[in-house]
Amino acid sequence: MTNQVIARVLVGLGLVCLGSPLMAQKKAPLPNVPGMVSYTYRQSFQRNVAATLDTIRAMGITDMEFSNLFGKTAAELRQLLDERGMRCSSFGVSYPDALTKTDEVGANAKALGAQYVRVAWIPHEAPFNLAAAQKAVADFNQIGKRLKEQYDLTFCYHNHGYEFHPAPEGTLFDYIVQKTDPRYVSFELDILWTVFPGHDPVALLRKYGSRFALMHLKDLRKGVAGNLSGGTPTENDVALGTGQAQLPGIIKAAQQAGVRHFYIEDESPNIATQVPQSLAYWRQVTR
Incomplete structure (x- = not known):
């Protein structure tokens, strides 16, 4: 029996509505080239925003996650992106700004053309504890x-390693995911900051699925x-595929979970050689 015949039968039984898919749609294909986190090129952006965008665009990268406006207004930065056929899909801000300047953050994100607003650090005194997690929730x-109701933006929290202290839910990261409202809070999985504290990115992706909207590709x-400190020397960031992360399985699990944007983040001083290596590796494992 064909899918069309099955669909007509189900419609007749009132089990599906006309126009709805008969089966779950396949996940979107992985991008040929992942995006880039502006922090990777932070020193270059501080010197010359336009020239740095040219460098990134020359590698075929068009999707950006900005964590800084680098002295520009959001509108000025958007114009520079538009001129190069690039976009900003995610806008990273500090926790205090997200909390106390929510409208300014929302307006800047919309001006940039972003769909997501991301926070990557919860201010706390080490060790991170339940009280800090409860406040963050x-x-x-x-x-x-x-952000969702006023600006149609999705808020994301980016893990940083210190959230994996044990908790009744498993870890404090589990607590944050489980206690936040999925209508308003999504997540960005940073691979390095999951592996460094001793956890498995694939297990998290399978456990929480579509709660993860974004991913930092980082080895x-x-x-x-x-x-569980949330810190390691930047020299420990290495080109994708040369470090500890089991990237083929992680990327496959991310696609199955429905991760929408993948961004390379390399905090090391070796980006001139490592970013091209990472791009080559991505093409190798996703073709």
């Missing part, structure tokens, strides 16, 4: 609700021992 729900130098 309340704040994230508030921020996410306002950790082999032999580096991790911890």
Whole structure:
């Protein structure tokens, strides 16, 4: 029996509506070229925004996640992107700005053309604890609700490694995911900051699926021992495929989970050689 015949039968039984898909749609194909986090080129952006965008565009990268306006207005930065056929899909801001300047953040994100607003660090005194996680949950729900209802933006939290202290839910990261409202709060999975504290990105992607909207493609130098500090020297960022992360499985799980944007982030001083290596590796494992 063909899908069309099955669909007509189900419609007749009232089990599906006309125009709805008979089966779940396949996940979108992975991009030929991933996006880029502006922090990778932070020193170059501080010197010359336009020239840095030219460098990134020359590698075929058109999707950006900005964490800084680099002295430009959002409108000025948007114009530079438009002139190069590039876009900003995600706008990273500090936790305090997201909480106390939500309208300014929302307006800037819309001016940039972003769909997502991302926070990557929860201010806290080490070790990260339940009280800090509880406050973050309340704040994230508030921020996410306002950004969604007033600006049609999706708020995302980016893990940074310190959230994996044990908790009844599993870890404090589990607590944050489970206690935030999925209507208003999504997540950006950073591969390095999942591997460094000793956790499995594939397991998290399978566990929380579509809660992960974004991903930082980032590899950790082999032999580096991790911890729950949320910090490691930038030299421990290495080209994709040369470190500890089991990237083919992670990328496959991310696609199955429905991750929408993948961004290379390399904090090391070796981006001139490592970014091209990472791009070549992405093409190799996704073709």
